[in-house]
Amino acid sequence: MNSVLQNLSLGDIAIAALLVFVNGAVSVLLKLDLERKLAWAAVRTVVQLLAIGYVLGWVFSYDRWYVVLPLMALMTLIAGIAGSQRGERTYAGQRVDSIASIWVSAWLVAAVALFAVIRIRPWYQPQYAIPILGMILGNTLTGVSLGVERMMQELTARRDRVDSALALGATRWEAAQAPARDAVRAGMIPTLNQMAVVGVVSLPGMMTGQVLAGQSPLQAVRYQIVIMFLIAASSALGTVGAVLLAYRRVFSAEHRFLASRLVERPNDAKKRVA
Amino acid sequence: MKHPHTSSQRGGGGETDGVDGANRVPIVEAHQIARRDAPRGLTLLQPTDFALRGGERAALTGPSGSGKSVFLRTLALLDPLDGGAVRWNGHAVARPDIPNFRRHVAYLRQRPALLDGTVEDNLRYPYSLAVYRDEHFEAARVRAYFAAAGRAADFLARPASELSGGEAQIVALVRVLQLDPEVLLLDEPTASLDPDSVRAVEALVGAWFECSPAKRATVWVSHDLAQAARVGDRRLAMHAGVLQDTPDAAHEAALATTTPTTGHAR
Numbered sequence: 433m434n435s436v437l438q439n440l441s442l443g444d445i446a447i448a449a450l451l452v453f454v455n456g457a458v459s460v461l462l463k464l465d466l467e468r469k470l471a472w473a474a475v476r477t478v479v480q481l482l483a484i485g486y487v488l489g490w491v492f493s494y495d496r497w498y499v500v501l502p503l504m505a506l507m508t509l510i511a512g513i514a515g516s517q518r519g520e521r522t523y524a525g526q527r528v529d530s531i532a533s534i535w536v537s538a539w540l541v542a543a544v545a546l547f548a549v550i551r552i553r554p555w556y557q558p559q560y561a562i563p564i565l566g567m568i569l570g571n572t573l574t575g576v577s578l579g580v581e582r583m584m585q586e587l588t589a590r591r592d593r594v595d596s597a598l599a600l601g602a603t604r605w606e607a608a609q610a611p612a613r614d615a616v617r618a619g620m621i622p623t624l625n626q627m628a629v630v631g632v633v634s635l636p637g638m639m640t641g642q643v644l645a646g647q648s649p650l651q652a653v654r655y656q657i658v659i660m661f662l663i664a665a666s667s668a669l670g671t672v673g674a675v676l677l678a679y680r681r682v683f684s685a686e687h688r689f690l691a692s693r694l695v696e697r698p699n700d701a702k703k704r705v706a
Numbered sequence: 707m708k709h710p711h712t713s714s715q716r717g718g719g720g721e722t723d724g725v726d727g728a729n730r731v732p733i734v735e736a737h738q739i740a741r742r743d744a745p746r747g748l749t750l751l752q753p754t755d756f757a758l759r760g761g762e763r764a765a766l767t768g769p770s771g772s773g774k775s776v777f778l779r780t781l782a783l784l785d786p787l788d789g790g791a792v793r794w795n796g797h798a799v800a801r802p803d804i805p806n807f808r809r810h811v812a813y814l815r816q817r818p819a820l821l822d823g824t825v826e827d828n829l830r831y832p833y834s835l836a837v838y839r840d841e842h843f844e845a846a847r848v849r850a851y852f853a854a855a856g857r858a859a860d861f862l863a864r865p866a867s868e869l870s871g872g873e874a875q876i877v878a879l880v881r882v883l884q885l886d887p888e889v890l891l892l893d894e895p896t897a898s899l900d901p902d903s904v905r906a907v908e909a910l911v912g913a914w915f916e917c918s919p920a921k922r923a924t925v926w927v928s929h930d931l932a933q934a935a936r937v938g939d940r941r942l943a944m945h946a947g948v949l950q951d952t953p954d955a956a957h958e959a960a961l962a963t964t965t966p967t968t969g970h971a972r
Contacts, residue, residue: 597831599784601805601808601837601885602837685801686801686804687808
């Protein structure tokens with residue numbers, strides 16, 4: 433199997449890294465002011481992936497639940513925190529809500545995958561459990577962060593309408609419905625787009641990886657189909673969960689819209705100045 | 707009402723008979739309601755007692771930022787209370803009953819907030835809410851309101867986004883009036899309107915009040931003292947979060963002449 437796979441040297445990686453300069457040139461030419469962000473993102477890509485390569489190598493060699501499970505928990509925690517760091521506005525408790533919604537949805541769906549679909553034994557075989565959870569988390573966090581960001585935007589922009597609806601006698605849910613619906617839609621659109629073009633426009637990373645590693649394309653495609661549905665289910669669950677949790681934070685049981693709980697993200701202002 | 711003694715809070719009301727006493731249970735009554743801006747450590751509304759009875763037209767004036775809006779929004783239970791309680795027809799308002807309370811004690815904001823779509827879409831919107839599930843949209847009635855406000859028959863089909871500020875406020879007002887509230891809490895509804903629209907708004911509210919003058923009541927916030935004199939018999943003033951009630955002769959007279967009613971709409 434691995435006879436097909438061409439090993440990459442650090443020099444090969446350096447050649448690929450040069451491609452980042454394309455982005456840098458665009459940023460400079462168009463005065464996008466993204467050079468610093470770009471450089472930082474590139475450095476993070478290299479460091480994080482190298483680090484995870486070493487960690488995974490170590491975990492795969494151990495193959496114990498008490499090694500795999502904490503790693504999965506750590507991944508989930510990081511995804512949860514990352515999922516709460518988007519948008520100009522936030523609310524007290526967004527991080528907790530983001531972690532909770534991503535944790536519940538991703539682990540539920542990952543459990544279905546590991547116990548019911550792939551049925552590996554033991555279930556924690558890291559070669560399966562970690563990449564599958566990772567893919568689910570990555571997409572769920574996108575859905576959650578886009579969904580909540582949209583919810584905050586809608587509630588800010590439509591604040592007067594929400595207020596009018598409540599004044600007319602709407603329940604808090606009736607008043608929040610339109611923003612919440614738009615938010616869930618915004619969170620699910622990346623996944624839906626991906627599902628619509630998969631195989632035609634894009635060859636997903638996992639499938640590409642399996643094919644590169646010598647797996648037959650037909651098997652790789654089956655895995656990809658499973659993954660797509662796992663991703664879709666988890667990001668839908670996570671987005672709905674996160675939007676509902678946000679809703680409960682900014683609408684009180686007395687059918688009030690607590691607009692003062694929507695606050696501008698503190699470090700966002702700093703970033704804009706820098 | 708079942709509790710005749712609840713009418714005894716008002717001084718000098720003891721000599722009235724039981725029928726009149728029923729009329730004197732306030733529709734809305736606030737007891738020591740207060741509002742604070744905790745993060746900034748400001749008091750927005752000092753603990754305030756207030757009662758609004760059927761037949762009362764109160765005008766509330768005061769400088770900008772003195773807490774007029776805060777008071778009105780707190781009375782409508784739209785903003786969280788930092789103390790005190792609001793009673794409706796003599797009863798505390800339980801959480802599930804708050805939408806129904808707001809149906810009957812309607813708050814109209816200064817800047818109208820209309821939905822996308824036509825004027826008619828906006829007027830139909832309340833009927834999609836659970837609290838109005840027994841009511842239905844009456845086009846003829848709404849056309850009569852608009853005719854009274856000097857709007858053409860095709861007004862209902864106009865897109866809400868193309869309305870002028872005055873037209874939008876008239877739509878927002880009709881959206882509330884068609885629902886037959888008991889109390890209107892008007893938060894400077896004409897503050898930025900042209901004179902024609904101001905007259906239309908005042909006339910619409912006046913007509914609504916005269917439909918049932920003993921059972922309806924308003925609190926009208928205004929910057930304009932002349933307007934306050936037109937729309938209010940009872941004068942209220944707000945200064946730095948303190949509400950001053952200045953009952954004058956006209957107000958007492960209005961109370962004395964309100965026709966006794968049997969039964970109490972709720």
